[in-house]
Amino acid sequence: MPQPPEQPTGDLNSPTAEPSSRVAESSARAGRAVLALVVAASSLVVIDMTIVAIGLPDIRRDLGGSLADVQWVMVAYLITMGAVTQVMGSLSDAVGRRRVFLLGAALFTAASLACGLAPGVYVLDVARAVQGVGGAILMVNALPLLSHQFEGERRNMAISTWGSAATAVGLLAPLLGGVLVEWLSWRALFLVNLPVGLAILALGLRHLPADTPAPGAVRTVRWPGALLLVGALGLANFALLRGAGQGWTSAATLLQSASALALLALFLRGESRARSPLLDPALFRAPAFTGAALAVFMSRVLTIGGTVYFVQYFHDALHLGPVATGLLLAPVFLAQMAAGMAGGKLLTRFAPGHVIATGYACKAVGAALLGLAFPSAAVEAHPWLLVLPLLVWGTGGGIAGAPVMAVAMNVTGRDRAGMVSGTITSLASIGAGLGTAALGVLYASRLTGAGSATGSGATPSPEAVATAAATVLYASAALATLTLAAVLTLISPRHAPAPARKVFPG
Known part of the structure; x- marks a missing residue:
């Protein structure tokens, strides 16, 4: 009977161990470099979604144009980003992650320079539209790059780190924007991207792995579709x-x-x-993928939609400026970052559906606590009453958001990583818009119902704003609870099991 081959023995410092050790160390360095690249690139894109809002009054005063013209500085970026994301994801499957990512970095950086030097509002609007295309390319390539670079638990942790950082850093945008506009100029909102963009290009050229399309990957893009x-x-x-x-x-x-x-x-x-x-509907036949897509969609409905009315409340009810608003949102940022890392660790021990559901439970509790605290904080003019509820809200966002992307990538093949990333990112974009719109209708109707003279141009009272914002948060709590139930059903252990427990000898 043939005997199994003997396991190699000997000193770990022997010459045969050294090459494997060097390879492992080199792979770890490359992984850290890729993770840093995609986190930096995604952070730029997310910050630019909201930071520009701080500078809109100064932009209009400097460049002229109507209110609608200036609003297009925000709208053009979001529309082009949402429009091309899915196509760019499938393009990266066909052409290669590295070259598409570098194209996005170059486009985003060049468009940022054009925005910062724009002589008029129409040039600025066009440059922002181009910047949105570059941003879509950078965002949609993040997941495929991480999926290619990491394996198993390390991949889950890398995706959790990226997701937590990219989401949480957006909360710092009001603070950063306020500082730049107050101390420098609205043009600094765009020009600050240049050194980061150039660094991403340089590091990308050096550290991103060469494009090697996986077997079965789509090699062409159907341009009519x-x-x-x-x-x-x-x-x-x-x-x-x-x-x-x-x-x-x-x-x-x-x-x-x-x-x-x-x-x-x-x-x-x-x-x-x-x-x-470009988009295979068969992806949604996997319950875990459908659950992950729903969780991402609802995350943006609640996080982006809810944050808009946080800021509205801070400004109109608590009379806080941009810097103070940014400082008050800092607990959300810190909690979301820490909880996101913890969520990645939890994936190594528990079923992902249970981890995501725990996050949505925290979001529901945090939203309900904020709804209760808003009226009191407005009457007493004491914003620090909100710190604890904001911490709970941020913790929920971190735990719920970290595993979702990992679930979506783990239930599909690597050859479709770009398609999956495009689908998830497109749903996130639509969720942000729909959340802002739907919660805005609720906010406006409650503001009117609270006795505010919204139609006459009068400034709403702090009490009316607090009541309207609290209603939005109660609705957010209800939506988080419904999402929790859907996640437990679609991402159940039967569809996405917990990782096998490691058994150590002895």
Whole structure:
């Protein structure tokens, strides 16, 4: 009977051990470099979603233009980003992660320079649209790069670190924006991206692995389908971002929404017959993937939508400036970062559905506590009453957000990492817009119901603002609870089991 080969024995310092040790050390360094790159790139993109809002009054005063022209500085970035994300994800599957990521970094950096030097508002609007395309490329390539670089538990931790940092850093945008505008100029909001963008390009050229498409990866992009999808997502995001100004039941909003649905239907019909689809509907047949997609969507509904009305409340009820608002949001940032790292660790011991559900439970409790605290803090003019509820809210966001991306990547093949990342990121973008819009309708209706003269141009009273913001937070608590129930069903241990416990000899 043949005997199993003997295991090598000997001193770990022997010559045979040294090469493997050097390889492991080199791989670890490369992993840290890639993680730092994608965290830095994603942080730039996320910060630029909101930081510019601080400078809009100064931009209008300096460059002129109507209020609508200046609002497009925000809207153009978000629309183009939401429109091209899925296509860029599939493009990275076809062309290669490295070259597409570097293209995104170059485009984002060049557009930031154009924004900072813009002589007029229309040039600024166009440059922001181009910056949104670059931002979409950087965001959608983050997950595939991490998935390629790391394995097993290290991959889960890397994705958790990236997700926590990218989400939490957005909360620092008001503080950073306030400092830059107050001490320098609105142009600094864009020019500050240049050194970071150039560093990302330099480090990317040095550290990103060469493109080696996986077997079975899509080698081409169906451009007719890509254009249909870009049009559908662009119109959908436009309707969400401009719906409040146009009127949600206006002819313009209804036409944009109907056109988006029609283009999406045409796209899905073509995809069902395509040999190499941009978006494979079969992904959603996996309950765990559907649950992860829903969790990401609802995370952005609550986090982005809710944060908008946090800031509104801080400004109109507590009369805080941008710097003070940023400082008050610091507990959310710190809690989300720490909890995100803890969430990654929890994935090594517990089923991911249970970890995500725990995060949503914290979000529900934090939202309810904030709803209770808002009126008291407004009456007593004591914002520090909000610190504990904000910590709970941030903890929930970190725990819930960290494992979701790992679940989505782990239940699909690496050859479709770009497609998966594009799908998840597109849903996140739509969730942010829909959350802001839907919670905004609730906020405005409650503000009116609380007796505020919103239609006459009068400043709403702090009590009315507190009541309206508290209603938004109670609704957020209810939505978090519903998401918790859906996650426990779709990402159950049967569909996404807990990792096997390691058994050590002796």
